[in-house]
Amino acid sequence: MTRLFCDFPLVVGTNIDLPKETSRHIQVLRLTEGNEIVLFNGEGGEYSARIISLDRTKTNVKILSRHDREVELPYDITLAQALPEAGKMDWIIEKAVELGAAGIQPLAAQRSVVRLNADRAEKRLARWQTIVTAASEQCGRNTLMEISEPVAFNTFIDNSGGCLRVMFTPRATETLSGWARKQAPQAITIMIGPEGGFSPEEEELAIQNGVIPLSMGSRILRTETAGMAAISAINAIWDNGN
Secondary structure (H helix, E strand, C coil), rough: EEEEEECCCCCCCCEEECCCCHHHHHHHHCCCCCEEEEEEECCCCCCEEEEEEECCCCEEEEEEEEEECCCCCCCCCEEECCCCHHHHHHHHHHHHHHCCCEEEEEEEECCCCCCCCCHHHHHHHHHHHHHHHHHHHHHHCCCCCEEEECHHHCCCCCCCCCCEEECCCCCCCCHHHHHHHHCCCEEEEEECCCCEEECCHHHHHHHHHCCCCEEECCCCCCCHHHHHHHHHHEEEECCCCC
């Protein structure tokens, strides 16, 4: 059944007009009066609704029922991703949503190719949020993954917030799988470097500030692959009770 995001309160028994963008999506899907859809607003749960009327600019639906359905992980995974080349970040965000990440923190690292000023960062955040919404509609999540504003690597390191943080580096002596099996499931931040990885200075600073260096094995993964592999591995180990 078609799932659509609506950024406003949803109340069972009421009729609402869907936003223009959502109405256009419904037309593209060739839905008609009487068809049922699923709506969610990012505040948890989802709603069954029936299309009452539609035209080129407006779709009216009646909200039929609410369902307390959630597919969130029992622990929060935040992906601290050093900014890669433009198109790669879009892909990373989409797949992080699908894999259940609770948030993404873009990092401006020494070797990051992309540099965002305030204006570019604002526009990119808006684009990334659109990707989060579309990916959530597709994969069945009713809670939107949070995307934070990009910050400098040093700023991020100085503000730990008490969260467990790990960093992937080929120089680490302990593997992710070996380490994760010894840990209880908990909130975790995964730090992934840009093309070329984090610099030696960044790695040293991170370790001095309590970040745990880990290895993904003998192969060097691309920046857009490493985070997805790490999230998948942690889920596989922790969801199976270690």
